[in-house]
Amino acid sequence: MAIVGAGHAGGRAASALRDAGWSGPVTLIGAEVHTPHERPPLSKEVLRGAKTGGDCALYPDDFYRDRDINLMTGTTVSNIRRSTREIELSNERLVPFEKLLLATGAEPRRLDVPGADLDGVHVLRTIDQSRELAARLTPGARLTIVGGGLIGLEVAASAMQLGCSVSVVEVDERVLARVAPAAIAEYVAKRHQDAGVAFHLNRTVTAIAGEQTVSAVHLDDGTSIETDAVLISIGVTPRVDLAQRADLAVANGIATDATLRTEDPNIFAAGDACVFMHPLFGFPIRLESWKNAEDQGPLAARNMLGADERYPSVPWMWSDQFDFTIQVAGLPGQAKTIVKRQLDSDAIAVFDLAGDGQLIAVSAVGPVGAVARTVRLGQMMIERRSYPDPEALASPSTNLKALMRQQAA
Ligand SMILES: Cc1cc2nc3c(=O)[nH]c(=O)nc-3n(C[C@H](O)[C@H](O)[C@H](O)COP(=O)(O)OP(=O)(O)OC[C@H]3O[C@@H](n4cnc5c(N)ncnc54)[C@H](O)[C@@H]3O)c2cc1C
The missing domain is CATH 3.50.50.60 (FAD/NAD(P)-binding domain)
Structure with missing residues (x-):
């Protein structure tokens, strides 16, 4: 083997x-x-x-x-x-x-712009790359992150916690466009903004400037962000x-x-x-x-070794940023109907229903307890190919466990 x-x-x-x-x-x-x-x-x-x-x-x-x-x-x-x-x-x-x-x-994908190979321009996949980036994140250092996906935003949160100032450049009109529904992204972006992260949405990088080491990132609207380090986090x-x-x-x-x-x-x-x-x-x-x-x-x-098992799981992932967590189960981004549900404490969930009403994804953001409970139940409903009533899903007074049992009956 x-x-x-x-x-x-x-x-x-x-x-x-x-x-x-x-x-x-x-x-x-x-x-x-x-x-x-x-x-x-x-x-x-x-x-x-x-x-x-x-x-x-x-x-x-x-x-x-x-x-x-x-x-x-x-x-x-x-x-x-x-x-x-x-x-x-x-x-x-x-x-x-x-x-x-x-x-x-x-x-990790690289950025094809002038200056992308300057000292101080990083990608993040390996232990060694994490160590190299960590060495740049001294208090007061300015970090520019290209890509407002999960890893980019995790690094933004970590860098803010280390006392750096952080700018995030994102080509889309919102962060997390590939992985989470808009309401979740809104929550996340607000928490980052409250912490001091500067977002440049709908923008692309035209060049990275510097002599040997990076000193600025130029954007397509003429903005120049002065910076001490750059993380390219535009997917893999x-x-x-x-x-x-x-x-x-x-x-x-x-x-x-x-x-x-x-x-x-x-x-x-x-x-x-x-x-x-x-x-x-x-x-x-x-x-x-x-x-x-x-x-x-x-x-x-x-x-x-000769078994014939099929992959059983509903896709599930999480991301931790500051003091909140994001969890996503299923395949978001393909919904006909999107249902938002306010969870207790400072947390929200979003359910994605297909055209025929089948639940295909659940995403939640906030403190880990409420998020994990809701996503776990949603995941079980996806597994059971449930067709939950959107109004019942949206109502905070509906007990999700009961809704799931009702679906199974
Ligand atoms: C910074 C970071 C943070 C993450 N955070 C989260 C998170 O919070 N939540 C979450 O759900 N997921 C997260 N992920 C994603 C998760 O870690 C990956 O999905 C997972 O590591 C994938 O595992 P893998 O074995 O497929 O690939 P890897 O762990 O990358 O392993 C592939 C290995 O193959 C080796 N290799 C490739 N080609 C060859 C070759 N020809 N010869 C020999 N060796 C070769 C590579 O060197 C590498 O070591 C994160 C990923 C990164 C990079």
């Missing part, structure tokens, strides 16, 4: 192979020098100095030795030889496989090059069926790199979330 990509999904897959009773060889190969780890703290606690990169490890170092997992860090796979079932490392060494998992993750591109070179089907990710198997029965994919047929929605989706990596790594591992 071989796994390319010793990140979150790859690490969990290696462990799951042993949990499922596989006693033959397991090789886990990763380009990074760090052992498999979780990334969410990299824009939060690690950036703020409350955790180290080492604290993010999925398992202690001796875990791999104890479970006889051949972990090869700092090693890049350059090719897959499907006909002979071997993978080729960048040092030309060959590793044979019976089944192969591609858990290669995704690469799935790493599909290995699959592509091996002639595997690639769409917006490495294409698999609902069991995470590619068109080659011996090759599977999981995590951010994988676009899979979602059994609940009936069309292919690619997810970029902790929960997806957490679930798909082990699921792919069990299927590599």
Whole structure:
């Protein structure tokens, strides 16, 4: 069993192979020098100095030795030889496989403008990149973030908490356009503004200025933002090059069926790199979330060993910023009807209903307790393919648990 990509999904897959009773060889190969780890703290606690990169490890170092997992860090796979079932490392060494998992993750997109390669211009995906960015975030430093998505806004919150001043440039007319409904984005933007974050919406970056180190970011309306550091946070591109070179089907990710198997029965994919047929929605989706990596790594591992499990979960993700949390379950952005519900304490939820009234997504923002309760119930309703009454959903006096039971009856 071989796994390319010793990140979150790859690490969990290696462990799951042993949990499922596989006693033959397991090789886990990763380009990074760090052992498999979780990334969410990299824009939060690690950036703020409350955790180290080492604290993010999925398992202690001796875990791999104890479970006889051949972990090869700092090693890049350059090719897959499907006909002979071997993978080729960048040092030309060959590793044979019976089944192969591609858990290669995704690469931060760069900005194609003059000055994008200046010192002080950062992207954020790895422990090392988090450390480099953290070194810039000294009290009083000015940070400009290009991209008002989840990671950009998490970094904005962390930087404000570190005493920096922060500007966010967003091409859309609102933040979080790709991941959360407008009412959630409004709440988030207001909390950032109240904390002092400056937003430049509907704007693009035309150039990044500086001698050797960045000193300003120029926008398309002529605005110039003086800055000490820039974070480019404009999304990621799935790493599909290995699959592509091996002639595997690639769409917006490495294409698999609902069991995470590619068109080659011996090759599977999981995590951010994988676009899979979602059994609940009936069309292919690619997810970029902790929960997806957490679930798909082990699921792919069990299927590599002959199981035939389909990906069961309703997509779920969270983001922590300042003292509030955002959670999203399902697929927002495709609703015909949007229902807003005020939760107790300072929290709101938004339910997305399809044209036929089926609940397809729930999102909430605010203190974690109210958010988690509501999203969990919404997630169960999505799983059960519910058609809740929009008025009942909107009314704070409706008990959601009762509504869910009613739906099931
Ligand atoms: C800063 C940050 C904050 C986040 N916060 C949240 C959050 O709050 N909530 C949430 O739900 N999600 C969050 N995420 C998303 C979540 O961390 C990812 O979805 C998850 O890490 C994906 O796991 P993966 O295994 O698919 O990819 P990765 O963890 O990126 O692992 C892929 C690995 O493959 C390696 N690799 C690629 N190609 C090769 C090759 N050819 N040879 C060898 N190795 C290779 C890479 O080096 C990498 O180590 C965050 C992500 C980031 C970057």
